[in-house]
Amino acid sequence: MKRADETVTTYEPDNSLRKGYLSVFGEIVTELRENRWLMYQLFRRDFLALYKQSLLGALWAFIAPLAGMALFLLLNRSGIFLVGEIEAPYPLYAVLGLSFWQLFATGIVAGSNSLVKAGSMILQINFSRKSLVLASSGQAAVSFLIQFALVLALFALYGIAPGIGILAVPLAVIPIMLLTLGMGFISALLNALVRDTGTVLSMLVTFLMFLTPVLYTKPKDGLLLRITEYNPLYYLVSGARDLVLTGALAEQEGYFLSALFSVGVFLAGLVVFHLTETRITERI
Template identity: 45%
Template sequence: MNSKQYSRVYEPNLHLKLGMKIWIQMFAELIQHRELIWRLFLRNLLATYQQSLLGYLWIMITPLVAIGTFVLLNRIGILNIGQTDVPYPLFALLGLTTWQLLSTGIVAGSNSLTSAGALISKINFPREVLIVATMAQTIFEFLIKFLFILILCGVFKYMPPPGIVYFPLAIVPIFILTIGLSLIFSLINGIFRDTANILNLMMTFSLFLTPVLYPVPADKIYYFRLNPLTALVNAPRDLLVYGHIQQPMDFLISTGISFLIFLLAWRVFHLVETKIPERL
C-alpha cells in the first residue's frame, strides 16, 4: 500500500489555495468514489421500496394521478387545455416526466445532506457523493417512466419520429440544472431547515407557470420564453412529437444557463464542504 497516495493535509481555507487545479481534484474525487456512489444509490433504492406493497409502481402512480386529474378537468370542460399534436395523456406524461426529473430531483437532493446526518458527522468522504447518489435515483425513476411512455405510445398506436434517438441528450441540460440546484439547496438546507418546505412550494408553483401539462398558447409565447425552464421541458417533448426541437435558440441559452449554474454550484459546494459537518 502506498502511503503517499493517501496523504492528506487539513488546513483552514485549504480549498481556496488550489486555484484551477481544484477542478481536476473534484473530478478525480468523484471518479475515485464511483463505487460508493453506486452503493449509496442501491441502498437508497432498495430502502425506499423495501417495505412498500406496490414498490416501484409508485414511480408511475403519482404522475398518472396528476395527469388523470387534468384529463378529467379537460373532459368536463372546466379547464381548456387546447389542442395537442399527440394524444393529451402522452403529451402530459412526457412533460411531467421531464419536469419531475427537476422537481423530485431538487427536493430529494436538497435533503440528501441533512438526511445523512450521522454519516456526515462520523465518516469522511466527499459529500458530493450523497447528492450524486440521489441524482442517480432520480435518473432511475426517470428511465422507468420513459419506458412507460414508450409503452403508452404503443397503446395509442403512435409511432415516434426518428428524432427520438436524441432524447437522452435533450434531457441532459435539465438534469445538469437539477444537480446544480441540488448542490446549492442541500447546503442551504443544512443550515436553514426551511429550505425543503420552500422548495416544495416553489416546485408546485412553477409546475403551473411552466408549460408542462399544457401546450404554450400561441398568443402568450413571449411570457413563456422568459422562463428558461420552458425550453428545457419542451425540447425533449418536441423530439418525440415533431422529431426536432422547435425553439433551438431558447434551448441552447437554457442549456448554457444550466451548465453555468452547475459549475458554479459545484465549486461553491466544494469550497463549503469542509464547513458542513459542524453546522449540520
C-alpha cells in the same frame, strides 16, 4: 511498513484560498472519479431501501404521472382549465412531458434532502459528500426510465410511431440533469444550514409545475407567456418532448441557451459545494 502511495493531507483554515482557485476543478474531478463506486453503492442503498417496505414498490412511478394527467384531463373536459391545441393525444403529451418534469422535480427534492438525511453519518465519517448529492438523483433517473416505459406503452396503445428524435432522448436528458444537480448542490447546502429551504423548495416545485407548460401548451399571450419565455425549464422539457413527438426542436435558440445555462448552473453548484462543504458539516 512504508508505502509508496502515502500522501500527506493538510487541514488548515482557508485551504482553497491558499492553494488558489484553479486547483478546485482538479480536486473536484479527482474526487468524482475516485468515488464512482461509492456513488453507485449509495444509489443502490437508497433504491433498495425505498422499495423494501413498500407494497406497490416501483408501481408508484406509474401511478403518479397517470394521476396528474387524469386530473388535468378532468379539468380540461369540464372547461375549468384549458390545455390548448395539441396534435398528439393528450395523455401521451402529458405523460411524456411529466416524465421529463419529474426528473427535475424529484431530483431537486432528493438532492436538497441528501445532506440532512445523511446527518450523523456526515459528522462521523469523512467521505465524499458530493457523491451523496449525485447519488440522490439516481432515484429520479430510475423513475424517469419507468415512466418512459409507460410513454412507450401509450405510443403502442394509440398506434402512433414516435419520431426518430426519440433516439436523442438520452442526450436531451443531460441538460435537465445538469440543471437539477447544480440546483441540488446549492439547495443541499442551504437546507443543511437553514431547514426552511426544504419546505420552501417543495412549495416552489409545485408552483413551478403550474407555471411551466408541462401539462398545457405554451400560452399565446399575457404574463404567463412572458414568464415562459424566460423559463429554461420550459425549453428543456418541451424541447425534449418535441424531439419525441415530432422529431424536431421547435425553439432551437431558446433550447440551446437553456442548455448552456444548465451547464453553468451545474458548474457553479459544484464549485460552491466544494468550497463550503466542510463549513456546512459543522452546522448540520
